[in-house]
Amino acid sequence: MSHPYFGHYPEQVQQQVESLLQQQRLGQFFIKRYPHSHDIKTDKQLYNYIERLRQEYMKNSPRVHQAAYVKRHNMALNALGTHTYKTTQHGGRHKTSHQIHIEATLRHAPEPILRALVVHELAHFKEKHHNKAFYNLCQHMEPHYHQLELELRLFLLLCESEGNIYLPD
Numbered sequence: 001m002s003h004p005y006f007g008h009y010p011e012q013v014q015q016q017v018e019s020l021l022q023q024q025r026l027g028q029f030f031i032k033r034y035p036h037s038h039d040i041k042t043d044k045q046l047y048n049y050i051e052r053l054r055q056e057y058m059k060n061s062p063r064v065h066q067a068a069y070v071k072r073h074n075m076a077l078n079a080l081g082t083h084t085y086k087t088t089q090h091g092g093r094h095k096t097s098h099q100i101h102i103e104a105t106l107r108h109a110p111e112p113i114l115r116a117l118v119v120h121e122l123a124h125f126k127e128k129h130h131n132k133a134f135y136n137l138c139q140h141m142e143p144h145y146h147q148l149e150l151e152l153r154l155f156l157l158l159c160e161s162e163g164n165i166y167l168p169d
């Protein structure tokens, strides 16, 4: 039986995940790979972080209007980050403003894990669906996107099983 987060990964990956989970070695796996959490703690810092990435790779897209960490009850993968936008009229001109919300758990996480999620949400500015163009855009912003998305899933699993080891004590 495969875990729902990993259903579309190769059998070999699923088995590795399963054994890390059963031996309770996910925490060990993470701390070895990423000893520290990032320092992007406030909404303002998150906003600046996202805007820097956008300006570097998606210059022509409208700037982010707002970014915030939000606490959700259900940490489902598809709700970890949300991107919403509203279009308003200004003297006959349409103006779109983008907002990005990031699950508060990601406030205490390795930087590459946060980056994977931010890159994902930024790519949705241009591509609504998870199609080839979408993933190409993700990889343009982060060449290791696929590996990091897998690690983002592992991070979720870590939080659900052993707990978030990056929380300050």
Ligand SMILES: [Zn+2]
Pocket: 120, 124, 130
């Ligand atoms: Zn998405």
